[in-house]
Structures are given as structure tokens and as C-alpha cells.
Amino acid sequence: MPDHDVLIVGAGPVGMLLACLLRQDGVNVAILERRVDADARTRAIGIHRPGLDALDAAGLGQAVRAEALVLDGGDVVSRGRTLASLTFSEDRPVLVLPQHRTDALLRRRLEELPGGGILEGRTVTGLRDAGDEVTVVADGPEAPTRQTAGMVVVADGVHSPLRASLGIRWRRRPGSGAYAMADIDDAEAGRRATLFCEPGGLVESFPLPGGRRRWVVRTDAPGMDGTVTADRFRHAIETRTGVRPRLAPGEDPTSFTVAQHAARSFVRGRIVLLGDAAHETSPIGGQGMNLGWLDAVRLAAEILSTRPGRMPELAGWDRRARRSAGAAQRRSLFYMAMGAPVPPAAARARESLIRTLGARPLRRATAGLITMRGL
Structure with missing residues (x-):
């Protein structure tokens, strides 16, 4: 036995x-x-x-x-414009x-x-x-x-x-990319996530419990070669989104490959x-x-x-x-793919797709995909 x-x-x-x-x-x-x-x-x-x-x-x-x-939900932003806003329901x-x-x-x-x-x-x-x-x-x-x-x-x-x-x-299987992330103090983190699908590459911003926020930056993009230091991480976020997060001195982000x-x-x-x-x-x-x-x-x-x-x-x-x-x-x-670095023409096409997915007729189905419905 x-x-x-x-x-x-x-x-x-x-x-x-x-x-x-x-x-x-x-x-x-x-x-x-x-x-x-x-x-x-x-x-x-x-x-x-x-x-x-x-x-x-x-x-x-x-x-x-x-x-x-x-x-509460999340917003998808590109080049200063909100393309889609989703609210997560109580059942999802x-x-x-x-x-x-x-x-x-x-x-x-x-x-x-x-x-x-x-x-x-x-x-x-x-x-x-x-x-x-x-x-x-x-x-x-x-x-x-x-x-x-x-x-x-x-x-x-x-x-x-x-x-x-x-x-x-x-x-x-298909799908790869390089990213860096850091969790920082943020007293105004709130309860909404923001995804910046910028031409220069994705930036994600997620609130965390206890007044903190996670920032994620796509790093296989022009100008991001080499070690991703705190300064380069902060600069990439500010350049792409206009937001300047307050990283503590010596708080280098963690790099990872997907x-x-x-x-x-x-x-x-x-x-x-x-x-x-x-x-x-x-x-x-x-x-x-x-x-x-x-x-x-x-x-x-x-x-x-x-x-x-x-x-x-x-x-x-x-x-x-x-x-x-x-x-x-x-x-x-x-x-x-929605967060990959792309030239301006491709960025416009991607923004149009995101607007369509976030429009009222498809909004519920899009939120369901994001929350793993059907798996």
C-alpha cells in the first residue's frame, strides 16, 4: 500500500x-x-x-x-485619449x-x-x-x-x-515580449486600472492593497535596450503616458521575459x-x-x-x-499584441479596434474575456 x-x-x-x-x-x-x-x-x-x-x-x-x-474597472488609453472604459460586475x-x-x-x-x-x-x-x-x-x-x-x-x-x-x-506557443515592473507607494491608487496602449509600447498601471500601485512597462521597444534602471523605467512611463511615478531611490524595477x-x-x-x-x-x-x-x-x-x-x-x-x-x-x-510597439499608422488601426471592443454592444463580452469567462 x-x-x-x-x-x-x-x-x-x-x-x-x-x-x-x-x-x-x-x-x-x-x-x-x-x-x-x-x-x-x-x-x-x-x-x-x-x-x-x-x-x-x-x-x-x-x-x-x-x-x-x-x-471597479479599467480604462484603455492611447496618446492621451481614453479609448475604452470597462466596469467589472459583481458576478465577474x-x-x-x-x-x-x-x-x-x-x-x-x-x-x-x-x-x-x-x-x-x-x-x-x-x-x-x-x-x-x-x-x-x-x-x-x-x-x-x-x-x-x-x-x-x-x-x-x-x-x-x-x-x-x-x-x-x-x-x-505564439506570444512573447520583454517587460519591467515595480510596485510603489501611491496614496491615490484608487480602484481602477489603466492600460496605456501607446505606440512606444505598453504601460500598465494597477492599484494594489495598502495604497500601492504596480507599474509594468514593455521594454522590447526602441530606446529601451540594456539594463532597465529606475531612471530609465520612470522615463519610459513619463515619455509614453505623461505620468511620472515616484520610485524610491535605488528601487530598480524587476525585468522579465514573457x-x-x-x-x-x-x-x-x-x-x-x-x-x-x-x-x-x-x-x-x-x-x-x-x-x-x-x-x-x-x-x-x-x-x-x-x-x-x-x-x-x-x-x-x-x-x-x-x-x-x-x-x-x-x-x-x-x-x-495590443501593447506591442507599433508605427503611427498601425497605432491608429489598433486604437480603432480597441474603441470597437469597448463600445456598448461589445462591452460586456469584452469584460467577460478579460475576466476569463468561458475557460
């Missing part, structure tokens, strides 16, 4: 949410995490309807609502909460449930699927460990070494890929973490509806998860 019903590799927000969903229904779940301390970076901030439903199902939706900022809210706080709430919920906490400092070095169980070998703080599980869920992120070791192909990928299959025998280990979706549009949570809810439902000791039939889950990932990546590709 295996040591665990399910063993999860990776204690990110997706792995922890799946563990909560399973533990609260009595499933024997272990979580192995290579880190020994919490990730304090802000990272993902947006929680859409599918994500909020997942958090509710895991028993921490109210805790998240108590800390999160609820966006967008909440904003820095990921380190979401992670902390997930950890606290895990500690409330039977089954123990996260086994930290464990780097999984091998998986062997024997047909009736999976053996998991991990380096630990003192010595290597060996455990068995009826099913292993790999949720160890975009650069998953385990996905590669399983020989699962990591396929590139790419999109998907595993050819999310299931290999008794081993399942979940979250960023299964699909990398551009953070432009804020879908990645929420998509992982949606996959986790559906996976938990399959596990809980299967007789104990049996491996769920996951072919249907695999197809649905890959379809959802493909749809999210196509939406992200569109969002990135």
Missing part, C-alpha cells in the same frame, strides 16, 4: 490549493517543496472569477476577500492581492487541515511509475528520502526538471502536470495562476469521484485542461 494517496511536488499557489481541496475531503496528501522559506515576491496579483471560486471551494475565499482590493469581479499574501493564506489553511504542513527543503530527484504506485526520491535536509504514492502531481513551475525527466515535450508554452500531455501514467509545469501563460492578462487553480479544482473533482486506491481516468481532464490553456494563451497573445 502506498505511503500517500497523492504526493504533490511544489508548494506554489496551485499545488497548495490542490492539497487543500483534497485534504478537506480526507485524502492522504503530502507536499514536497525544495524551498525552505516563503517566496516574498509580489508576482501574480489578479484573482478572477474562476480563481475566486477555487479559493471558495478550498475554504479561504473569505480570508482572501478580507485582504484583497476589488477593482477582479480582485487584487500580491501573491505572497495569497500564498500565506493558503499555507495557513493547509495548517488548519489534518495531514501536516509542507515538507520543505526536499528536492525531488526521481520519479518511478511502477504501474500500481509511484516511487518518489528526494534529497532532504539530512538524507535522501524515498516515498510512494498512488498518484504524483508535479506542480514545480515553468522550469520543471521533472517534466523534462519524464520526456514530455514542452511546445512553444513566453508561452504547453506540455504535449498533462498526464503520464500515474503522474500529472499541473499549473506552470503544464502550461506557461503570459502574465499579461493575469490568467496563469487562475488557470492553474481551475485545473486543480477539476483534477480534485476527478480524484474525489474515484474509488479510494484507484487511479482516476484523466483522459477527459487532460483534454479539457489543454483546451483551456490554449484558449488562455490565445487571449494573452491578443493582449500582448
